[in-house]
Amino acid sequence: MTATETLIEVRNLKKYFPVRRGFVAQLVSREQIWVKAVDDISFDIRKNEVFVLAGESGCGKTTTGRVILNLTPPSDGSITYGGIDLTAITKQEMKALRPKLQIIFQDPYESLNPRLSIHDSIGEALQVNQLADTREELLQRIKMAMEDVRLFPPDDFIYRYPHMLSGGQRQRVVIARAIVTQPEFIVADEPVSMLDASIRAEILQLLKDLIKKYDLTYLYITHDLASARYIGDRIAIMYLGKIVEYGPVGRVIDNPKHQYTAILISAVPIPDPTLTHTRRAPVGEVPSPINPPSGCRFHTRCAYADEQCRLEEPPFKEVEKDHFAACWHWFDPKQWEDE
Amino acid sequence: MAVLEVNNLKAYFFIEAGAVKAVDDVTFALERGETLGLAGESGCGKSTTAFALLNLLPYPGRIVDGEVLLDGEDLTKKEPDEMRKIRWDEISMVFQGAMNALNPVLRIGDQIVEAIILHENITTDEAYRKMEDILEVVGVDPTRATNYPHEFSGGMKQRVMIAMALVTEPKVLIADEPTTALDVTVEAQVLKLLQSLQAKFQLSVILITHDLATIAEACDRVAIMYAGQIVELADVVSIFKERLHPYTEGLIRSVPSLLGTEKLVHIPGAPPGLVTPPSGCRFHPRCPIATDICVNQEPKFQEIKEKHFVACHHADQLWGKNVWK
Numbered sequence: 001m002t003a004t005e006t007l008i009e010v011r012n013l014k015k016y017f018p019v020r021r022g023f024v025a026q027l028v029s030r031e032q033i034w035v036k037a038v039d040d041i042s043f044d045i046r047k048n049e050v051f052v053l054a055g056e057s058g059c060g061k062t063t064t065g066r067v068i069l070n071l072t073p074p075s076d077g078s079i080t081y082g083g084i085d086l087t088a089i090t091k092q093e094m095k096a097l098r099p100k101l102q103i104i105f106q107d108p109y110e111s112l113n114p115r116l117s118i119h120d121s122i123g124e125a126l127q128v129n130q131l132a133d134t135r136e137e138l139l140q141r142i143k144m145a146m147e148d149v150r151l152f153p154p155d156d157f158i159y160r161y162p163h164m165l166s167g168g169q170r171q172r173v174v175i176a177r178a179i180v181t182q183p184e185f186i187v188a189d190e191p192v193s194m195l196d197a198s199i200r201a202e203i204l205q206l207l208k209d210l211i212k213k214y215d216l217t218y219l220y221i222t223h224d225l226a227s228a229r230y231i232g233d234r235i236a237i238m239y240l241g242k243i244v245e246y247g248p249v250g251r252v253i254d255n256p257k258h259q260y261t262a263i264l265i266s267a268v269p270i271p272d273p274t275l276t277h278t279r280r281a282p283v284g285e286v287p288s289p290i291n292p293p294s295g296c297r298f299h300t301r302c303a304y305a306d307e308q309c310r311l312e313e314p315p316f317k318e319v320e321k322d323h324f325a326a327c328w329h330w331f332d333p334k335q336w337e338d339e
Numbered sequence: 340m341a342v343l344e345v346n347n348l349k350a351y352f353f354i355e356a357g358a359v360k361a362v363d364d365v366t367f368a369l370e371r372g373e374t375l376g377l378a379g380e381s382g383c384g385k386s387t388t389a390f391a392l393l394n395l396l397p398y399p400g401r402i403v404d405g406e407v408l409l410d411g412e413d414l415t416k417k418e419p420d421e422m423r424k425i426r427w428d429e430i431s432m433v434f435q436g437a438m439n440a441l442n443p444v445l446r447i448g449d450q451i452v453e454a455i456i457l458h459e460n461i462t463t464d465e466a467y468r469k470m471e472d473i474l475e476v477v478g479v480d481p482t483r484a485t486n487y488p489h490e491f492s493g494g495m496k497q498r499v500m501i502a503m504a505l506v507t508e509p510k511v512l513i514a515d516e517p518t519t520a521l522d523v524t525v526e527a528q529v530l531k532l533l534q535s536l537q538a539k540f541q542l543s544v545i546l547i548t549h550d551l552a553t554i555a556e557a558c559d560r561v562a563i564m565y566a567g568q569i570v571e572l573a574d575v576v577s578i579f580k581e582r583l584h585p586y587t588e589g590l591i592r593s594v595p596s597l598l599g600t601e602k603l604v605h606i607p608g609a610p611p612g613l614v615t616p617p618s619g620c621r622f623h624p625r626c627p628i629a630t631d632i633c634v635n636q637e638p639k640f641q642e643i644k645e646k647h648f649v650a651c652h653h654a655d656q657l658w659g660k661n662v663w664k
Contacts, residue, residue, distance in 0.1 A: 056522040166609045167381075196380040197549060201593040201603035223522060226552070230595040230603065253597060267527040268597045269552035273575040279527035279556065285492050 007185060007217050008045040008068065013038055013077035015060075015067050019290065036289050037063040039241035040077070045185075048211060050218045052228040052249065055238035056264070058286060061221045064238070065187040068219065069101050070094055081185065099129045099181035106190035108170035112162040119158045122146070122177045131181060145180040148213065149173075149206060168199035175206065179214055189221045204231050225268050229253055234322075237261045240297045241289055247323030257325035260298045266336075278336075296328065304329045341368035342510050342543045343392070343430075348405035350384075350391040357614045361387040361400070363567040366640065369511065374537065374544040376558035376575070378551060378590075382610050384567040385547045386435070389513050392545075393432060394422050409511070428458050431509035433500050435516040440500065441488040447499050448474075448484025451506055458507045469506065476539075477502040477532060494525035498532065508540055515547040530557050551594050555579055563587045566621040567613055569640065573647040583643060583654040585662050586622050592663055604663035620652065627662050628653055 016034035038060040045051040053061045067074045070086045079086045081101065086094070105111040112121055122142045123132075132138035146154040149172040162170055171191065178186055188207065192200040208231060210216055222228050228235055229249050236246035237258065245258040256262040266280040282301040287293055296314050299305035306328075314326040350362040361384045369375050377385045390396045392407050394414055407414040409429060417425065426432075434440060442450055448470055455466040471481040477498040488496060497517065504512060514533070518526035534557070537544060546558055554561055554575065561578040563571045563586065571584040582588050589606040608625045611617050617624050623633040632652050640650040651657070 056524060168609065197551065198380055198590055198593045198606040200605075201595070202605035204595075205603070205605070225523075226595040226597045229597055264524060265597065267523040269523070269526075269550070269556040270598060271552040271555045271579065271591065271594050271596055272598075273555045273558075273579050279531070281524040281527045281531075285494070 005047040006044045007047045007082060008219075009078075009080040010044070010064075010068065011042050011078045011080075013041050013064070013067060013079065014075045015063050015072070016075045033290060036241050036292060038067065038074075039289075039292070041236075041238075041241075041243045042077075043236055043243065043246060045217060045219060046234075047217055048215065049233040050208075050211070050220050050231050052220045052222060052232035052235040053238060054222055054225055054228050054235055056223060056286065058240075058289070059238040060241040060289075061223075061238050062189055065103070065189050065219055065221050069103055069187055071103075099125070099131060100184045102178040102181065102183040102186045104171075104174055104178050104186060104188045104191045107194050108167055108174050109162075109194070111174055112170055114162050117159050117161055118146075118151075118165075118173050121162075121173060122180050125177055125181050129181060141180060142176075145176040146172075148179060148210065149176040151176065167195050168203065171195060171199075171203055172206070175203075175210075179210060179216075182214065184215065185217045185219070187219045187221065190223070191220075192227060193222070193224060200227070207231060225253060225265060237264065240286060240292050242297055242326075244298065244327070245323075245325040247320075247325075251320060251323045255320070255323075257319045257323070257330050258298075258327040259302050259304055259329065259331050260327075261325070262331040280336075296326075304335070340371055342371045342410060343369040343545075344406075344408040345369075345388075345392065346406045346408070348388070348391060348407060349403045350387055350396055350400060351403050352387075352400040354399060354614075358403075359613045360567050360616060361613055362391055363613075363616075364405075365564075365567075365569055367562055367569060367572060369543050369545060370560075371510075371543055372537065372541055373559040374534075374546055374557060376554040376561040377545060377547045377564060378549065378554050378561060379564035380590075380610055381549065382613075383564040384613075385549075385564050386515055388564070389432070389515050389545065389547055392513060393426055393430065395426075424458070427454065427504075427507050427509065429509050430511040430513065431504040431507065432513040433497075433504050433515065433517045436520055441496060443488050446485050446487055447491070451484075451499070451503050454503055455506055473502045473506045474499075476536065477505075478528075492525075493521055494529060497521065497525075497529050501529070501532065501536070505536060505540060505542070509542070511543050511545070513545045513547070516549070517546070518553065519548065519550070526553070533557070551591060552596075563590065566611055566616055568621060568650065569648075570622065570651070571649045572640075573644075573649075577644075577647050581644075581647075583647070583649040583657050584622075584651045585626050585628055585653075585657065588657070588661065589663050592661070606663075620650070627664075628656075 015038040016036050019033040055061050066072050068079050119142055122145055123138050126132045126138055132141055143154040151157050151172050192203050232249040235249045235252050236243045239260050245261045256265055263280050263282050270277055284301050287300055293300045295311050296309045299309040308328050314328045316324045316326045318324050345367050348362055348365045352359040352361055379385050391402055402415050451470040452466045455469055474481045479498050518529050558575050560574050562569045565586050571587045589604055592604040606625055619635050620633040620638050623629040638650045638652045640648055643649050643654055
């Protein structure tokens with residue numbers, strides 16, 4: 001197994017949602033209107049890496065995560081997992097793959113069934129997939145997963161219900177539920193954003209530790225670039241359904257090349273009051289994904305946009321090793337100097 | 340000069356199991372024109388403090404002791420009618436998720452005008468003019484006054500809420516997690532707006548948030564709360580660079596920064612229940628340097644360095660040390 005083996009290949013992925021319209025509106029025009037939540041994105045996720053998908057709300061990052069797991073079918077494009085095209089297989093074949101592809105949701109207060117004990121919440125995945133033959137084996141594997149997420153001692157927790165646990169403990173249960181089927185790939189959708197800061201670090205560290213132990217690969221979806229930097233290996237920045245820049249986390253954050261990435265990074269607050277840094281924000285608001293702007297999607301809010309940006313979609317270029325961006329006017333820190 | 344002084348404030352919730360001591364002996368002062376950050380984990384009492392300052396505690400909560408002096412007048416002693424006048428006129432608020440606090444079936448302009456007319460003795464025409472002015476100030480096009488809340492984005496709704504809070508030109512603004520539900524780019528815009536308005540209106544702000552990075556960006560001074568009490572209070576640079584309480588230390592070291600990959604610490608355990616909080620120092624069950632005295636004796640909240648207050652028995656040993664390994 002080499003370090004750069006690809007686990008997930010996403011090619012030209014699109015996900016459009018139909019807009020439901022009223023009866024009269026349908027009479028006036030037959031044309032179907034679509035929300036282009038994800039519009040033609042491609043990327044690879046390498047084995048054992050944490051690939052971060054970051055962007056503001058509504059940019060399509062969560063939809064991408066759901067489509068990759070085939071929880072909702074794509075409108076176009078392909079997703080290949082270990083050589084298998086997930087868009088082309090039958091429901092039965094998909095079901096057999098499910099234990100290998102898991103998801104961790106954002107809100108541990110909503111993603112656990114309040115009427116199931118911890119034992120049943122974690123065990124359900126094993127039972128549904130018939131991964132445990134006997135009751136003892138089931139219990140054994142549940143306890144193992146609980147130990148791996150450091151819910152010590154498992155006997156104290158296993159017959160409790162979610163309301164008896166703190167937020168951090170609940171998120172551990174959610175993680176235990178994901179790893180109990182021995183998955184190869186996990187989509188972690190904002191797994192720490194609902195938790196207190198003092199607990200976040202612990203959960204992030206736990207997710208990191210599980211990579212080695214379970215031979216895992218993550219797609220980490222977040223709006224929080226600071227946590228992305230902490231846990232991520234590579235990052236893709238999304239804006240309005242498109243990836244605008246991707247590469248190793250450190251390089252993208254320290255040396256952003258797309259104008260949107262640069263401004264997004266400048267807007268992140270820094271927990272150090274002695275640093276003078278101007279938080280910037282793009283002018284105006286995110287346009288509607290129903291009728292996204294032509295050319296570069298960011299041109300309506302970009303201070304450096306010109307005719308070319310309005311007309312032509314910028315192609316991806318490798319700006320440094322492994323670091324790609326799609327912008328007609330590379331960001332240069334000097335452009336902000338005389339402000 | 341302090342515009343708001345809070346002395347030994349106690350606000351409890353009386354439930355079947357006993358009194359939840361959500362705010363237990365909190366003392367601080369808010370200087371004119373400054374931004375004071377109030378930070379801590381969920382359940383530490385920061386929002387309850389805000390509600391208590393406004394005398395707005397929901398049942399079964401009530402202020403059991405202490406005073407809240409606004410320009411020398413004790414708000415805890417005010418009758419509900421007097422208090423209603425003071426709220427908004429003198430001390431205003433923007434609540435958590437405030438953008439959902441707008442009435443969905445009223446045009447936003449009418450909602451702002453309603454607030455003006457209730458609090459100021461002016462004609463409807465004048466109130467409408469005032470409403471348009473304040474919208475302009477917060478960066479919302481006054482022609483959108485006839486729009487309904489659902490026609491605005493989250494950031495724009497938050498601007499409208501800020502406009503509404505400031506239209507009566509209060510002395511004090513309490514902002515409880517004003518930007519928590521917003522994207523960073525929008526948050527940056529809203530905080531920038533707050534700062535510019537602060538200079539314009541000579542406004543004093545209490546900014547309540549769990550997000551320490553936002554505190555570092557926006558505040559002059561910071562109070563760190565734990566289990567219903569303020570454990571450390573100092574200017575923002577001292578809090579981030581020369582903090583003296585192990586809890587502050589752990590909290591700050593648990594926040595990842597965009598700039599670095601420093602190892603993060605985590606504080607073991609969870610905040611205690613507040614019906615019967617731990618004896619002595621309330622942080623002792625989670626503290627890495629707790630000793631017998633911490634279990635038995637409550638530390639005094641005292642000025643250890645100039646204008647740097649801390650409640651810890653071991654504060655003097657902590658200077659420049661990382662107790663979280």
